[in-house]
Amino acid sequence: MNFDGRVAVVTGAGGGLGRTYALELARRGARVVVNDLGSTVDGSGASHSAADMVVGEITDAGGEAVANYDSVATEEGGAAIIQAALDAFGTVDIVINNAGILRDRSFANMTMDEVDAVLDVHLKGAFHVTLPAWKVMKEKGYGRLVFASSAAGLFGNFGQSNYGAAKMGLVGLSNVLAVEGAKYGIMSNAVAPIARTRMTEDILGPFAELVAPEKVTPLVVYLCSEACQTTHGIFTVGGGRYARVFIGTNHGWFSGPDGVPSVEEVSDHLDEITDLSDYIVPSNVNEETALFASMLAG
Numbered sequence: 001m002n003f004d005g006r007v008a009v010v011t012g013a014g015g016g017l018g019r020t021y022a023l024e025l026a027r028r029g030a031r032v033v034v035n036d037l038g039s040t041v042d043g044s045g046a047s048h049s050a051a052d053m054v055v056g057e058i059t060d061a062g063g064e065a066v067a068n069y070d071s072v073a074t075e076e077g078g079a080a081i082i083q084a085a086l087d088a089f090g091t092v093d094i095v096i097n098n099a100g101i102l103r104d105r106s107f108a109n110m111t112m113d114e115v116d117a118v119l120d121v122h123l124k125g126a127f128h129v130t131l132p133a134w135k136v137m138k139e140k141g142y143g144r145l146v147f148a149s150s151a152a153g154l155f156g157n158f159g160q161s162n163y164g165a166a167k168m169g170l171v172g173l174s175n176v177l178a179v180e181g182a183k184y185g186i187m188s189n190a191v192a193p194i195a196r197t198r199m200t201e202d203i204l205g206p207f208a209e210l211v212a213p214e215k216v217t218p219l220v221v222y223l224c225s226e227a228c229q230t231t232h233g234i235f236t237v238g239g240g241r242y243a244r245v246f247i248g249t250n251h252g253w254f255s256g257p258d259g260v261p262s263v264e265e266v267s268d269h270l271d272e273i274t275d276l277s278d279y280i281v282p283s284n285v286n287e288e289t290a291l292f293a294s295m296l297a298g
């Protein structure tokens, strides 16, 4: 699989997972914008060295890349990141929204500053970068988008209400872009990685040895490829496991077309309401509505 002629933007590519995505895309012929603010894990500080180092690795290996140091957390930053791709390489085909920070705290002690900081980088950051790229992709009728989500949002994790909300927000953004992008050849997917990076080195314990970031890379690079016709997907990937996460809805309990059931009736049918033996995985709102409409029609 090769990426000759393709231009990729990888945010937060100065280290950790983003670096591995940038290296592998470049190794396979993509021209890459290596974006990284060069901040600490909590988002403070800035430095050019992280992005420069990865660009050096790519060019030393014979690949093509440019560094960009803008923050995804502002609209101007996002615009400048995509402009860097247009200036250096004339287009953009692939965006991996990977930049991220942590401000973990139990909900009782969470401050709105910590909420804003995390939403600004992860969730609004993805809008800042993807909006200007979308215009180019829509025009050319081709695009591949990957959003870095997390099990913390998909399934919940103590102390990460800000991060979990942002990461689940990215799934919503990816799903809508999959629906809107279908007719323009734009595929959009979300990935929840598990990997040993500076972000996780303190929490993985002995497990760290088994979850090299390079084990996440093949799936993410596949989702960026021309071969990938998968869209609207959510994947969990780490330590050699590659799997799908999905949002489905069961058949549920239908109370009938007329009247309103009592609270007691709802309580009496809770087993049916929560039963998982029969479900669908809608790929857009209409597919859920069709299930509901078929019940109403009898």
Ligand code: NAI
Residues within 6 Å of the ligand: 011, 012, 013, 014, 015, 016, 017, 018, 035, 036, 037, 038, 039, 040, 041, 043, 050, 070, 071, 072, 073, 097, 098, 099, 100, 101, 121, 148, 149, 150, 151, 192, 193, 194, 195, 196, 197, 198, 199, 200
């Ligand atoms: P990392 O800390 O090694 O990489 C994140 C990079 O983003 C850093 O190089 C940092 O400088 C950059 N960055 C931070 N704020 C930025 C901004 N405003 N603008 C541009 N760049 C910025 O962490 P890691 O583990 O590689 O994380 C990559 C992504 O994967 C993140 O979105 C993270 O939330 C997500 N993730 C990682 C998991 C893991 O197990 N490592 C688990 C679940 C999700």
